Amino acid sequence: MNSDIGEKIKKLRTQKNLTLSDLSEKTNLSTGYLSQLERGLTSVAIDTLDNIARALGVTMYYFLDKPKSKKNFILRSFEREVLEIENNRIIQFQLTSDMENNDMLPRIFEILPSSNNEEITPYPHIGEEFIYVLEGVLTLLINDEKYELFPGDSAHYKSTISHNWANNANKIVKILTVHTPNLLKK
Known part of the structure; x- marks a missing residue:
């Protein structure tokens, strides 16, 4: 590599x-x-x-290779690849072997702590989202209300409402997300 x-x-x-x-x-x-x-x-x-x-x-x-789309319906843990890294703080991992041909987009996000409380700018978009907190404390903003989600907590909402999330804690946050529609779909 x-x-x-x-x-x-x-x-x-x-x-x-x-x-x-x-x-x-x-x-x-x-x-x-x-x-x-x-x-x-x-x-x-x-x-x-x-x-x-x-x-x-x-x-x-x-400089990074895009994850390869496979036709197999099983993705082994050792096959999981980084999908994207945002601002050197948010790492997205693919959770499907065929990202481009499915209606749902499942991913794991690892969100590094910020040095101070992040300004969360909510935004709406098409679709639906499901979030499940695996590790850490996620700050979720929905319609100008902040919620702290802890490991085992989940949220499921229409993406058309103003929303966003961030890591305002001092430890890494890991979340499982599923989005529809899959914006990577061909």
Whole structure:
């Protein structure tokens, strides 16, 4: 995986006519580290990858492979892949082997703690949502009312009402979600 990311970084850097020194200046990373990364000799942290991506004018998802859609209806725990990482704080994992052909979109979210209470901006969208708290304390905002959900708690609501959720605690929050419609469906 590191060599794939490194190859993509080097290819994009050279396409943009940037030297390792140029990229080093834009990212505040050493040229030695960047060189090792491009050759697949070292690993990269998510926040560092995001820093490099911004310097190269792309998102970090440019460097990550999208999970492969399979036709099998069983997804083993060891097959679970990261679907997306948002703002270096929210990690989404796929929970289905065929995300693009099903009506529901089941996922697990791991939400890292914020340094202070997050401003939660509620928003409506089409569909329906189910949330089940696996670990931590989730702050759920529905129609300007805040609810604290603890492990074992769940919420099920129409997505057309104003809603959002966040981690305002100091420990990781893990939630299982199921959304309809599946926006990844072909």
